[in-house]
Amino acid sequence: MDCSAAARLNGSRKPLLLLAALVAALPLALPNNYTYEIAILVGLNAIACVGLNLLIGYAGQISLGHAGFFGLGAYGSAILAARYGWPALASMPAAVVGVGVLAWAIGRPILRLKGHALAMATLGFGIIVAIVLATEDRLTGGPDGMAVPPLAAFVSGEKAWYWIVAAALIAAVALAQNLIDSPRGRALRALHGSEVAAAALGIDAPRHKLSVFVISALFAAAAGALSAHYAGFITPGKASFLHSIELVTMVVFGGMASTLGAVAGAAVLTTLPHLLTVFKDYEMVLLGAVMMLTMIFMPRGLVPTLEGVLAAARGKPR
Amino acid sequence: MLLRAENLGKHFGGVSALQGVDLAFAQGAVHAVIGPNGAGKTTLLNLLSGVYRPDTGAIFLEARNLAGSAPHQFAAAGIGRTFQNLQVFFNMSALENVMTGRWRLERAGLAATLARAPSLARAERACRAAAERLLEEVGLARWADARADSLPYGALKRLEIARALAAEPCLLLLDEPAAGLNPSETREIDELIRRIAARGTTVVLVEHNMKLVMGVAGHVVVLDYGRKLADGEPRAVSQDPRVIEAYLGSEACST
Numbered sequence: 146m147d148c149s150a151a152a153r154l155n156g157s158r159k160p161l162l163l164l165a166a167l168v169a170a171l172p173l174a175l176p177n178n179y180t181y182e183i184a185i186l187v188g189l190n191a192i193a194c195v196g197l198n199l200l201i202g203y204a205g206q207i208s209l210g211h212a213g214f215f216g217l218g219a220y221g222s223a224i225l226a227a228r229y230g231w232p233a234l235a236s237m238p239a240a241v242v243g244v245g246v247l248a249w250a251i252g253r254p255i256l257r258l259k260g261h262a263l264a265m266a267t268l269g270f271g272i273i274v275a276i277v278l279a280t281e282d283r284l285t286g287g288p289d290g291m292a293v294p295p296l297a298a299f300v301s302g303e304k305a306w307y308w309i310v311a312a313a314l315i316a317a318v319a320l321a322q323n324l325i326d327s328p329r330g331r332a333l334r335a336l337h338g339s340e341v342a343a344a345a346l347g348i349d350a351p352r353h354k355l356s357v358f359v360i361s362a363l364f365a366a367a368a369g370a371l372s373a374h375y376a377g378f379i380t381p382g383k384a385s386f387l388h389s390i391e392l393v394t395m396v397v398f399g400g401m402a403s404t405l406g407a408v409a410g411a412a413v414l415t416t417l418p419h420l421l422t423v424f425k426d427y428e429m430v431l432l433g434a435v436m437m438l439t440m441i442f443m444p445r446g447l448v449p450t451l452e453g454v455l456a457a458a459r460g461k462p463r
Numbered sequence: 464m465l466l467r468a469e470n471l472g473k474h475f476g477g478v479s480a481l482q483g484v485d486l487a488f489a490q491g492a493v494h495a496v497i498g499p500n501g502a503g504k505t506t507l508l509n510l511l512s513g514v515y516r517p518d519t520g521a522i523f524l525e526a527r528n529l530a531g532s533a534p535h536q537f538a539a540a541g542i543g544r545t546f547q548n549l550q551v552f553f554n555m556s557a558l559e560n561v562m563t564g565r566w567r568l569e570r571a572g573l574a575a576t577l578a579r580a581p582s583l584a585r586a587e588r589a590c591r592a593a594a595e596r597l598l599e600e601v602g603l604a605r606w607a608d609a610r611a612d613s614l615p616y617g618a619l620k621r622l623e624i625a626r627a628l629a630a631e632p633c634l635l636l637l638d639e640p641a642a643g644l645n646p647s648e649t650r651e652i653d654e655l656i657r658r659i660a661a662r663g664t665t666v667v668l669v670e671h672n673m674k675l676v677m678g679v680a681g682h683v684v685v686l687d688y689g690r691k692l693a694d695g696e697p698r699a700v701s702q703d704p705r706v707i708e709a710y711l712g713s714e715a716c717s718t
Contacts, residue, residue: 320577323576323577323578323579324576324577326579326587327571327576327579327583327587328562328563328565328566328569328571328576328586328587328590329571329573329576330576331555331559331562331563331566332563332566334552334554334555334559334563335552335555335563335566337552337554338551338552338553338554338555339550339551339552341514341534341546341550342546342550342551342552342626343535343552343563344513344514344533344534344535344538345512345514345534345537345538345543345544345546345550345627346535346538346543346563346564346566346567346626346627346630347535347536347538347539347566347567347630348535348538348566349533349535350535356573402554
């Protein structure tokens with residue numbers, strides 16, 4: 146009994162250890178700067194997806210505007226650093242906190258509503274952010290984008306950035322796992338399972354939806370801020386509706402309510418367009434096809450489906 | 464009196480589901496709410512658990528008026544419930560369902576949660592142990608790690624009771640706990656309700672199964688067309704001509 150309980154407690158640590166091992170070993174398989182770049186882009190999307198998965202996969206709330214938070218994190222830090230001369234190490238946290246406050250302010254009224262209100266409201270929010278970023282050209286450089294100062298003088302090159310993003314991703318996964326594997330995590334999943342039953346147990350639904358919405362926005366903003374300083378240049382495309390849909394597709398494809406699934410989804414769907422450069426013009430079509438095929442053939446998503454297959458192979462019913 | 468409702472009323476559009484209902488539930492007993500279909504039993508339960516806001520009246524849990532509070536505040540005050548149409552968390556295991564039930568007793572700040580403070584890890588172990596005990600008590604120990612959607616119907620009914628008990632409520636509202644169960648499963652529920660009451664938890668039962676009601680309840684409230692028809696000991700209530708009329712129709716009564 147004690148033994149199995151210990152094994153189950155360790156179970157929550159397993160994804161983190163697995164990911165850390167993978168991230169540490171990956172550079173052995175990366176031959177050049179171009180592959181490092183893809184790995185970094187995977188990591189940045191994965192951070193946003195791990196946060197978005199808390200909202201969609203665990204709490205069952207849909208956001209179609211998370212690229213808005215990603216973009217605001219990126220532009221917030223870029224503007225503070227480029228226009229106001231803040232050091233990046235100060236502008237990044239400031240931008241992330243600012244996005245958190247904004248998410249709280251817009252989430253508070255929306256999350257009191259039921260059903261698809263959040264999906265519609267975040268859809269509108271994302272579109273507004275993209276328009277503002279494209280038109281406020283005095284601050285943002287408009288549709289042409291703007292240059293972003295580097296993180297720090299000593300950080301340059303793909304390899305250094307790989308480890309920065311890797312550390313950020315591990316931290317994001319650790320935070321997400323800690324949240325999920327706690328009373329608060331169960332409260333979030335309860336909201337997904339049955340909101341009326343959650344309330345009957347004393348769970349304040351609007352409050353907990355708001356808190357996970359803000360947390361997921363913080364993750365997206367952090368990924369955005371890192372991506373701005375990594376790339377050295379940003380365009381409003383990062384805040385576009387297409388990017389929001391990409392993030393949602395990654396979460397659904399990788400597996401809802403699975404942190405590793407969110408990372409796997411980001412990995413596959415970020416890498417795929419680079420492997421299949423001929424499909425570059427058909428990215429939206431490809432995303433749509435992935436979404437449809439996932440829903441039809443593995444509605445639980447990649448990682449939960451694989452876990453199910455593995456467990457079945459070991460003869461353990463799930 | 465543990466719970467007192469005064470002049471409770473609720474209408475939906477032009478339909479008055481409940482009107483001028485006064486009740487009192489004493490501590491530590493099993494109370495039953497009965498009545499024909501559409502009498503307002505589930506409406507009453509939804510009012511007493513805060514799912515509906517009453518249009519008129521007050522609900523006192525001891526001295527505190529809860530009418531108008533949000534459902535989670537009713538739960539926080541110590542009123543637990545189950546649902547007629549199951550509201551199990553199908554996205555969790557049976558054990559996690561019951562662990563979620565302990566929410567009211569747990570204090571986990573966001574910072575402590577994200578940092579996985581040692582006190583939280585200890586509390587989680589205690590929570591798991593308590594949930595395992597409850598599963599054992601309702602006879603579901605062997606299902607602990609199974610996903611809730613793989614459990615049979617009768618087990619889900621008991622899982623909901625275990626989840627509600629996990630919050631250690633002072634008042635437990637059971638909405639048709641025996642609906643859809645076979646006689647042997649109904650007997651298990653009967654025994655479970657007696658054990659719950661014996662430990663001092665006050666139980667309010669909405670039930671169609673007369674045999675179950677007459678066997679376990681010490682106090683019965685009869686509703687008909689949204690009004691309280693009778694209120695008292697089961698035997699006295701079952702012989703009340705107004706109750707017989709409501710259940711069987713006036714002709715049966717006059718012949």
